[in-house]
Amino acid sequence: DILQEPQKERDLDNNTGTIVWDGSYILSKFIHKSLYIRGYNCIELGAGCGLVSIVCKIKGAKIIATDMKEAVELTNKNIENNLQNLNIENYGTNNCEIQTRSLEWGSELDLEKFPKFDFIFGSEILYLKQTHSHLLKTIKHLSHPNTKIFILYYPRGLGEEFFIKKAKAQGFTINEFEIDDPEFVASIRKYRFIEMEFKGVTSSYSFLMSSSELQKLTKRNPSLKPWDIEDIISKFNSLDLDSNGGLDQRDLVKAVDKIQPGVNYDDIRGALKDIEVSRPGVVELDEFVEVSTGYFIFFLIASIKSSNGSSLKAPAVIEGIQTDRSLKRRTIITSKQNISSAHTINEDEKEEFTNHINYVLGSDNDIGHRFPIEPTTMQIFDECRDGLILSKLINYSVPDTIDERVLNRGRKLSPFQITENNNVVVNSAKAIGCSVVNIGSQDLAEGREHLILGLIWQIIKIGLFSNIDIKLHPELYRLLEDGESLDDFLRLPADAILLRWFNYHLKAAGWHRKVSNFSGDIKDSENYLVLLSQLVPEKCNRQALSEPDLHQRAELMLMNADAIGCRRYLSHKTVVNGNPKLNLAFVALLFNTYPCLQALEEDDDHAELDEFLFKDQYDRESRAFALWLNSLNVHPFVNYLFEDIKDGRVLLQAFDKIFPSTIINRRVNSQDNLSRFKQIENTNYAVELGKQRNFSLVGIQGADITDGNPVLVLAIVWQLMRANIIQTLQSLSAGGREVTDAYMIQWANETANKHHPRFSGASIRSFSDSNLKSGLFLLDVLEGLKPGIVDPSLVAKSPNEESYKLNSKYAISISRKLGATIFLLPEDIVEIKPKMILTFIGSLMAI
Template sequence: MSQQQQQHQQQKVVVSKDQLDDIKSIFDAIDSDKKGHINVSDIGEALSKAGVRIATYQIRDTIEKTRSIESNDFVDFETFKSLYALIRTENDIGSTFRSTISAPKDLDNYGGMSPTSTEGTTHTVKKEEQVAFTNWINRNLGSDPDCSTYLPLNPQTRDLYIKCSDGVILCKLINKSAPATIDERAINIPNSTSKLNIYQVHENLTLALNSARVIGCHLVNIGPEDIETGKPHLVLGLLWQIIRIGLLSEINLHDHPDLITLYQSEDMDPLAGFQQQTPEQVLLKWVNYHLERSGTDKRVANFSSDVSDSVAYIYLLKRIAPESAGLTLAPLKEEDVHKRAELTLKQADLIGCRSFVTAEDIVQGNQKLNMAFVANLFNMYSAIEEINGGEFAMNGGEVVERILYNETREEKSYRNWMNSLGVTPYVNYLYGDLTDGLVIFQIYDIIKPGCVQWFRVKKVFHPRRKVMEKIENCNYVVKLGRTRGFSLVGIDGKDLYDGNQTLTLAVVWQLMRAYALTILTQLSSSDQPIREQEIIAWVNDTLTKSGKTSQIHGFNDSNISNSGAILDLIEVLKPGSVNYDVIKKGSSEQDKLDRASYAITTARKIGACVYALPEDVVEVKPKMLMMVFACLMQVYLQQTK
């Protein structure tokens, strides 16, 4: 290429401000030692993170065209920018054409990122969600020393996708939403002198995705490579589920028993009234509770059109804020809805609650972000009157006792497992949400597609016949269980409809067990179903062949409580994954919990989606331990398949 041709080519190269910010963030992330350059061998990774997927030979050809660098040389940012722009110019004609088609305001269109999807496939991403989630991460992880090299994120660029691509921020955010889910000793953290290698990144992302499932996220068609390459629609979808779970986690009667006050005037049992509603519905009721006590006739039935004029927010903020904050109803005087929304958010800022929404999000009625804004308000200032003990002490105080009941570890594990499968509706209360059988039918159909005769299932219930129709569904649930070989002696449909805790747990456990064993059987390509004894035999045989001395005699073996067999098995399945230097060697209960926590997190890190908790290991809970070893066996079968 002549000098004149090179100059002409450079004149054609245009990099927008947003693109420049993106590629600078990518370059800086790869240039972890801050020397101002990256190796030629890293160019492919950098371009991939920037959304440019091309073959290695094309990179070599482009380098040859520019003649600006030699083989094995380093590349500074200006050279990388030129390469990026030139490759975009030569390979993105289709994208250039599509970009001339105007998109709706505040929507970004991203082309498919696999080789087969780049032609004609786009995913629309709402910019306001990117901004909201970025700001939430900056605010909540800003003080974490492990995140100091990542934050603050720039909400206006692809910084969110780039910085989430190694899994560290995702793992930290999961622990923010569901504390202690991940033992942070198992997270691969980059240091000032070296970045994470591709294997460490894959481990972090595998850990993040499995941990997201464990807290109840439903992940469809998403793997570590999707996060690593920064697919915006998938990253935002994952972040929203993680953030939502954290925001709604305290909307329950154990953390806020005063919520029962919202249901005291209802005809039914106040507890039943509460448990029939989703957390979002409870939030709406909470808003209306405060609106009523503010003396306004304003009420809301959604988080979109009903809040778009900001009136409900103005009254709500004035009602829940401490007097010392000095909030007023003055924004009501502003006639322009955009200016009123901005004044409202300034009021929220006075009590530290300006999160998720902009004035435009309020006016446009963004349901997702407005719900998040209100949930954050509730978590910061619920401001509900205390329970009147006399009012709720009926039946010898039974109602108050039921209100203060906290979900057990077993119940939470089952509920999160169900939600991770994507059942509808989302299971918020294990016993109340299974009483019509519909969630259980969906799980049966996941375990063995086609086993449910859906024409027999009532999906919509007649107001006058709904009790009998739900019991009929539950009777069919029990019948299906018996055909699957479940042990359901003494259980009938009425028990499930009534929310009998012991009998409901018996059904749910057998569903979870059947699900795990079905997956193992499919992976083993066996004509015979895998059973518990085969899992135990596999554990011991695998440990023995690898020279490990630990063994288990069953899932109720007390020796499992020290986590030795679990850690040894993990190390056999993926050598080098267990850092024995960080494991406490003592025999106290706390030392055992410490080891169990690390073992469970490390199991998730190598690909085992373990729902058990450290206490389950230390207390030797046979059901959950069976699931731990079944998940590890699944990893082994996937490796050998």
């Protein structure tokens, strides 16, 4: 009695794991009639509805049924429903077990939890070519020298033959056969069985190539002979391959450079983009041999020939390319076309951001060996694919954002490990205020240039802007203009404050010019020369003002910057070109190094500043709420919560995103620089909408929000954030079950109890429970959510604040590694902030 959950009849995309395919019936009958597996340890890969595993149980085997996490629930239901019907007494043993477990192919974390097996079964698991490497890695890990592997597949023309080739290349012996069964006359003749064993000896790929395949390659590359191609294969096998027989793009570039010194990185990278690969950024053996351009083949053969004392001239024609010059031009054009087909990137920004990364991460203990990265090439995008550089960059810009103990390190990371690292990157970037609406972990793993460059700039900018804060520099109060209130000043974005600061010093220097942008107003370097001489007059001067050549003047200005340790982000070319991002970064660096604003006097009248700084007691909650609002992609960006939502526009956008189609647009004042009357109209409307959603807003009026009352502002924003969390959890729950605080606490306790032995041994009764303080309970929840995700050796057991903070920081980073969006800080856990802890548990429930 097998339960099925079909979505679309015979739809590979939607029915994997949800219906019983013909192949499962055929494999089950084969096992039942032809195999003796009583008492043997067996595992089924891609178990789906569990029919094969149930038959193995009937046959008296110890069987583990595995599939993706979302499919295992159905597998388990079928096994439970059929247990009472399973009769194993006739097989003479009661020593048989059946389990269901999730298994992601290729995942080191998953695989290390499994032993070796005597039999491995799988039906209909070869239809996705991109999973073959992970599947073979999984099978190798689960096999001992005598393991028997049986795989049944239907040849749909989706790359099944490549699996057999790769398996042979990685040391498997293969016996492929058909079964003739009159009960399956219509289908069985179309299905094929693969019987495999793994002996651990890697075969030479040249043995796998038939004469016809060699002829095809020779025809496509007329300058190459079959023995040349075999030499290429031999050379490829001698390179530093990963565990799945693939060569990382970075290693490929180095290998080709050794063979043909001086070959441009981007030429090789562009050629690689023309190869249809099953793993982004990795070339596997069959893919390499079948390259159509002949670009790499030519250089590899050139090396082989030269090592034998002979020479090889460039082929007269390689896919229509007539000369070496044409070849170089083509690969560069191809690379640029791939970039500009939908997006463009700025070469100057790419080079300067790469220089920044080289500067700040070059001595890192984990990744220092990867530097320097050549800034004139596209290498930075390949280096960022595994998430390590971006994680380190986030921690440089905002220290302690990521607990680096959760990062997967090493030269050869699996795709699963790379995804985990990039989950940490995306969710941590979101937590520091980056806009990552259109960026996912897969985008980073694929090295998508425009997305990576945009993210790098956001991370760098957040680090540069972090000190442009009146809480850290109260002397910024001096930049207020006549008649301007502090509220008005705080609404200014950081770049506008930097312009104020720039002009403040130009005025103090008696200079006749002002700057209104980071482009045209500073192209001639004059304002820069005056600014530098005003900041550090003993080391910088204005002599270059008399230099007529703009590029030479810019270079002299940068020499002044170098004298004070600030020559970064700019070159004479980018100054004259007026690149706004790079000029902004340079000015922010000058501010952070030499703010040169006189401290405020004690007896000065700055009562409004004192009142604003008093609100610092609410800083952590307001920071988290501001980051959450920004994650909704509201406009304008929220820097200071109490100031930036005063006009109600951001609150109304948040209501519209959480509760679509509830906003009446004609009631919204959406213009900039609203009058107080219009602002209160908006905030009154926000309060009205909150009451319609049963928010607790007793005594709150729109004027309270417009006046920036911290307690009341936090109250309405918190209830919006909570509604968003509850709404998400209800959409994921069975039947849209109501999600309450009690339900969330129950889930947390039940999940924590799945982990044995516990780190804490305690349960919680509320989100203000004292058992939350140490962080151990949250680590129990995470371990129960995904066994093996917490390293016990990294759990601090000492009953002190330092250990509590370490555990909390570790829990936050693990959550982000799992894909959760977390905005709270370790201090919020240690100090048991119930609202923030509720958001943490809610984010875990939504994974």
